[in-house]
Amino acid sequence: MPHIKNALIRYRVIDKALGNKYNPYPNKMDLRQACEMELYGDSSGKHISDSTIEKDLFAMRHEMDAPIKYSKKFKGYFYENPDFTINEKPLSEDDIASIQFALSTLSQFKDTEMFQNFGFALNKIIDRVNVDADARKSETTNIEEYIQFEQSLAIQGNEYLQPLLLAIQNQHVAYFTYESFITQIKKQRKVTPLLLKEYNNRWYLISYDSVKEGVITYALDRISNLEIVEQTGEKPIDFQADRFFKHAIGITASANSRPEKIVFIASNIAGKYIKSQPFHASQQVTEENDLETKFELFALVSEELIRELLSYGGDIQVLQPEGLRNELIKRIQKMNDNYGLKTS
Known part of the structure; x- marks a missing residue:
């Protein structure tokens, strides 16, 4: 399973590199280094070989119909269709069958206390998979002509969700650069992550700042250079997420505010x-x-x-x-x- 997961991650990294208009025609070394940085945090060449990238390109061409071509002039790879991305590729029948099996298991528990907060998201996934399956049965190829799902345009920073979640679980300290909406000034922050909260398709980090001695909210799309260190951070003894946002509308809340x-x-x-x-x-x-x-x-x-x-x-x-x-x-x-x- 880890090998399959790593391959899927490499496909996404390669897809992103081939669609990067600001750095076109990446060669095998560029793709290998990008994949190594994503998976291992360095580009030394110890983890991924050129042959692995060649196999990935082959798999993307034949399994995902990716229009990958090689330019002799620029000595790099590119998408023959510049609008192509594997992120928009329809689910295969095997994909749908596998996801439906997983969802059928999860849906049995969606009304339990553990899954109640994720019920809406789970229903949304079920709807999308069922629509794709029904579309295939009716031989409908362009389902977007008949039904459109809400899409999030604010995806920057979402790559920090997993490391921040682990930091919350382990009560580790997070360092990052944060850009103010008002002043556009970037400053270094050191916080203890407490909670990840979504609002209007955008993710926010609720954290404790020991310098400011308060709970501060940061938008993930304005965070950069995130680093999690294995150091136990300070956490307010009385912080409880459900109570903190009990009277909130949206993301604005404060222990000192009164409803x-x-x-x-x-x-x-x-x-x-x-x-x-x-x-x-x-x-x-x-x-x-x-x-x-x-x-x-x-x-x-x-x-x-x-x-x-x-x-x-x-x-x-x-x-x-x-x-x-x-x-x-x-x-x-x-x-x-x-x-x-x-x-x-």
Whole structure:
């Protein structure tokens, strides 16, 4: 199994190298070094031979229909179809059969406590595999013409998920470079990873910073040069992930923040959407008629909540708390200014 896994990883590395427009026509040495760096962290040539790369190229051509060609002019390999990638290759019948067997086993446990947090993701995989299988039965070759699944565009940093997960499990220290969204300044960080959390198809690291003496959130797509060291890190004694995010909407949370009672009115149509996709688990309907619906929830006032409320435009009116209401008024006035509108 490790040999098969390593081969699949090499295929992905080769695929990425062949599709790199900024470094075209990689030769066998380039591909070997890229694979060694990915698998072993060095490119000395001790682990992967040129013959292994040749076998990988052969397998990709014949098993994945990869249009790999060799350029005598540039002395390197390339995809004859520049848009090709094995990431978009449809599943084979054997792939589908194997995945369906695994999913049939997992689906028996998806309602248990251990799998409840992953139920949505598991259902999404099951749906996709079933769609591919049905498409093959009906000889449909381009299923994207009929059904499209949501895709994440923020994949940078996802390669850090596994090492960070191991760091959390072992309570090891992580070093990395982090770029601020606001200042674009990169700084070195030393933290103890506590939790990985997904929000809006983007992954975040919740960690303890002993220098700042607090729990800090970092987006994985702004992390670089990650290094995990086998040193036991500091961890807040009272940190519990479910309690830390109990009142959060999105990724914003703090041990020092306090939730507030939030009351708002939504138009009839907007109210139906909000009831079907609640902002927070505490949300409830307190009044309802043919024209509008009144909601209450108990949560942290965060940037994520503000953006959710603003996305409904004039179909929502926040009644309390006053601070949230004033912040929305300020942003709406700024929007008016941006479009040259005057408020009476």
